[in-house]
Amino acid sequence: MIRQPDPKPEVLARAPEIVAALRAIVPDGPLGHGVISDARRLKPYETDGLAAYRQPPLAVVLPTTTEQVAALLAYCNRMGVRVVPRGAGTSLSGGALPLADAVVIGMMRMNQILEIDYADRFAVVQAGVTNIGITKAVEAAGFFYAPDPSSQLACMIGGNVMMNSGGAHCLKYGVTANNLLGLTFVSIEGEVIKIGGDHPDAAGLDWLGLITGSEGQLGLVTEVTVRILRGPEGARAMLAAFDGNEVAGQAVDAIIGSGIIPVALEFMDRPAIHACEAFAHAGYPLDAEAMLIIEVEGSVAEQDDMLARIRDICAQFNPISMKVAESAEQSAAIWKGRKGAFGAVGRISPDYLCMDGTIPTSQLPFTLRRIGEMSADYGLQVANIFHAGDGNLHPLIMFDANDADSFVRAEKFGADILRLCVEVGGCLTGEHGVGVEKRDLMGVQFTARELDQQRALKTAFDPQWLLNPSKVFPLDGLPASASMPMAAE
Amino acid sequence: MSGSLAPADEAGIAAAVLAAAAAGEPLAIEGNGSKAGLLRPVQAARGLSTRGLTGITLYKPAELVLSARAGTPIPQIEAALAEHGQHLIAEPPDTRAVFGSDLPATLGGIVATNLSGPRRIAWGSMRDHVLGVRFVNGQGEVLRSGGRVLKNVTGLDLCKLLAGSHGTLGIMTEITLKVLPAPEASATVAVPVADLAEGVRVLSAGLGSPFGVSGAAVLPEGYEALRGPVALLRIEDFIPSVAYRCGRLAAEFPGAILIEEAASRALWRAIRDLGPLGAAPGEAIWRLSARPSAGAGLAACLGGRALLDWGGGLVWLAAEASEANHRRVMAAAEAASASFTLFRAPDALRAAVPVINAEAAPLAAIAARIKAALDPGLLFNPGRMRAGG
Numbered sequence: 001m002i003r004q005p006d007p008k009p010e011v012l013a014r015a016p017e018i019v020a021a022l023r024a025i026v027p028d029g030p031l032g033h034g035v036i037s038d039a040r041r042l043k044p045y046e047t048d049g050l051a052a053y054r055q056p057p058l059a060v061v062l063p064t065t066t067e068q069v070a071a072l073l074a075y076c077n078r079m080g081v082r083v084v085p086r087g088a089g090t091s092l093s094g095g096a097l098p099l100a101d102a103v104v105i106g107m108m109r110m111n112q113i114l115e116i117d118y119a120d121r122f123a124v125v126q127a128g129v130t131n132i133g134i135t136k137a138v139e140a141a142g143f144f145y146a147p148d149p150s151s152q153l154a155c156m157i158g159g160n161v162m163m164n165s166g167g168a169h170c171l172k173y174g175v176t177a178n179n180l181l182g183l184t185f186v187s188i189e190g191e192v193i194k195i196g197g198d199h200p201d202a203a204g205l206d207w208l209g210l211i212t213g214s215e216g217q218l219g220l221v222t223e224v225t226v227r228i229l230r231g232p233e234g235a236r237a238m239l240a241a242f243d244g245n246e247v248a249g250q251a252v253d254a255i256i257g258s259g260i261i262p263v264a265l266e267f268m269d270r271p272a273i274h275a276c277e278a279f280a281h282a283g284y285p286l287d288a289e290a291m292l293i294i295e296v297e298g299s300v301a302e303q304d305d306m307l308a309r310i311r312d313i314c315a316q317f318n319p320i321s322m323k324v325a326e327s328a329e330q331s332a333a334i335w336k337g338r339k340g341a342f343g344a345v346g347r348i349s350p351d352y353l354c355m356d357g358t359i360p361t362s363q364l365p366f367t368l369r370r371i372g373e374m375s376a377d378y379g380l381q382v383a384n385i386f387h388a389g390d391g392n393l394h395p396l397i398m399f400d401a402n403d404a405d406s407f408v409r410a411e412k413f414g415a416d417i418l419r420l421c422v423e424v425g426g427c428l429t430g431e432h433g434v435g436v437e438k439r440d441l442m443g444v445q446f447t448a449r450e451l452d453q454q455r456a457l458k459t460a461f462d463p464q465w466l467l468n469p470s471k472v473f474p475l476d477g478l479p480a481s482a483s484m485p486m487a488a489e
Numbered sequence: 490m491s492g493s494l495a496p497a498d499e500a501g502i503a504a505a506v507l508a509a510a511a512a513g514e515p516l517a518i519e520g521n522g523s524k525a526g527l528l529r530p531v532q533a534a535r536g537l538s539t540r541g542l543t544g545i546t547l548y549k550p551a552e553l554v555l556s557a558r559a560g561t562p563i564p565q566i567e568a569a570l571a572e573h574g575q576h577l578i579a580e581p582p583d584t585r586a587v588f589g590s591d592l593p594a595t596l597g598g599i600v601a602t603n604l605s606g607p608r609r610i611a612w613g614s615m616r617d618h619v620l621g622v623r624f625v626n627g628q629g630e631v632l633r634s635g636g637r638v639l640k641n642v643t644g645l646d647l648c649k650l651l652a653g654s655h656g657t658l659g660i661m662t663e664i665t666l667k668v669l670p671a672p673e674a675s676a677t678v679a680v681p682v683a684d685l686a687e688g689v690r691v692l693s694a695g696l697g698s699p700f701g702v703s704g705a706a707v708l709p710e711g712y713e714a715l716r717g718p719v720a721l722l723r724i725e726d727f728i729p730s731v732a733y734r735c736g737r738l739a740a741e742f743p744g745a746i747l748i749e750e751a752a753s754r755a756l757w758r759a760i761r762d763l764g765p766l767g768a769a770p771g772e773a774i775w776r777l778s779a780r781p782s783a784g785a786g787l788a789a790c791l792g793g794r795a796l797l798d799w800g801g802g803l804v805w806l807a808a809e810a811s812e813a814n815h816r817r818v819m820a821a822a823e824a825a826s827a828s829f830t831l832f833r834a835p836d837a838l839r840a841a842v843p844v845i846n847a848e849a850a851p852l853a854a855i856a857a858r859i860k861a862a863l864d865p866g867l868l869f870n871p872g873r874m875r876a877g878g
Contacts, residue, residue, distance in 0.1 A: 121697065198780045203846055205874075256550075301733065358641055392639075453632055461855055
């Protein structure tokens, strides 16, 4: 279980006064209450995608303008009130988990698309626009926004920026950080700062790069300028099934080694294949130990050429079966299982933890073997889904939330997997962020001094440590200015 | 400067930093010094170079990852990648001709200046592909950020902060990059245009096509038999794809010709290295980044020579190195919300003027605290990016 810092008694004592001040900044409007502070209405905000942890905040504020966000932060900074930013609350690492004495600033009402420029290929959107909402707004013109996290129907671009979200297609198109041009950033002092612009590589320090993926530690983002790309003529997928993780991994290496960078290259192990097939009836090979989904782009002739090359490569690794989609519909069927993976696992297990580590791809067979051994040791099932091209592994650990011991084992199992990822040369998180979930493992990847250096950068932005405190950094070793006393365990 | 140190290893760099901290003597941080003429002259008693830290320390072609010590010359890295049919994605420029340097850029220097070539428009900048760094901070501590895997969001991203910080925040000692397979073929569709504005419209149409354009530039003064400005769209891919895509693109633009393979590769190398800008030895060079549709207007702000890359959004200007010209560039950049860099100029000019955009006051305050967090003794490259900073 993850420990949280004690609430500041002086803040709790002044709660009514604080709520009144927040209401003065964000009054009720046509969209509803500007500030939520009654227990029943706070309920939906007490957790996020890491649903095992719950904590109602002091209040939730739902601003509609950058000026309101600036006034809220300036007020909280003046009063020493902690702030937890929230988009759609889809974080799987607990990035939006409240604290009892914190004000949650929810960005969902800032959901306007402000500008779309096809000639210069950018869009300016407010932080509460959903990821898919950007693509929907530009797809009629043949354009799209590239990063595509699995939660893209719900998750918001502001949250994507804060977590530097990825997705299945980032092997070719990069993650969020590679697809941003500018931000409207609000500091804890309430200063509104334009970062970057509508063009790449502004001169000066790379604030855009530092803020992206900072998990709400440095400030809030209210507007985002994203690069939009013209989509390819078409895309098509194929399946290749193998009788072992090792040979499937070798096939991945051989594809990359041949000079082909597929737009997506996904790996599923046997439990994942079975869970997804039972759910989606996608025609997945149930006799396989491992399966690859490989997608290529271009004209039909280009797709044919590329898929033929990939089929020839896979054929060298004794595949059990291969299936090339003959149409967009067949491609969609192949993807249906993968995209429904989380729901599929949810059907066979009452609860699961979705882990997110990255490993060097050559370490895949060893890593999966070790995870299999741990699965037996912990007595918990695991299904592995892997963005194979870039080494991002998503083990889904199945447990029963009604059985306290099962949850404790699942968390330990997850932590062991992430330690293993670091051990083989990888990292704790590829795209979900540290949040509270991996906070206490940061010492596995970084030395104490490295963490101190990162903390010093946070302090440069947020001297009082009011912004999303208790996330990312282990609570031991915080600077005195963070003022985060903890009761003894 | 009273001399330059070039330790043979990372520990030597750390020791030199500790000694400088003890003496309170700032350091001019460099690799081979090939871009010493970039931005402002550094005010430092001594130089500290990473050129002694050389060698590729890890290269896994199938994992698309390469690590090398910061002083490794770029050509050595390019050669090692070429042996496995791979390349540096951002196509960083060779600035030897521009700055009159005999020595090639080092990996550390290219990352610290975040310089990217034409492919940046499609595949990202140098900083986009930095997966991990080892660096020495102003207290002589060796620290790491990032790692050696392609996807990593663990903790604050110091890699991006250090990339493009021009050696003012830390001394990178080893860098891990994402690399990619080099394309099998390269070809360019060249379209004669009436003026730069029409050229940018052609680039915009090309980049708005589904054909994956990986270079989009306007040559100001023709290409071989083509007179006047020429818009260029590059396709890099497998042979059949390049033929097909160039054919489809050429059909869109009357008068288009095809520049194939070796000629195409040579042309984009020249653009990368600013050859077609034709800057005379004594002239200053400015670099502006703007929305592409502002490119043609910015290109005209001095009435001198201009080269447009990145779909028109990267504007290179060459003209007399005068403060008056610089003020004109600054005013044009301000009007177009563009980013400017005085890329090359005599020391007197670049010491006298702001060489990059000013930072908003609240950001400047944060920047000062960031500097204090990483380099509390203000040892590294004082004055490099801004006067007094």
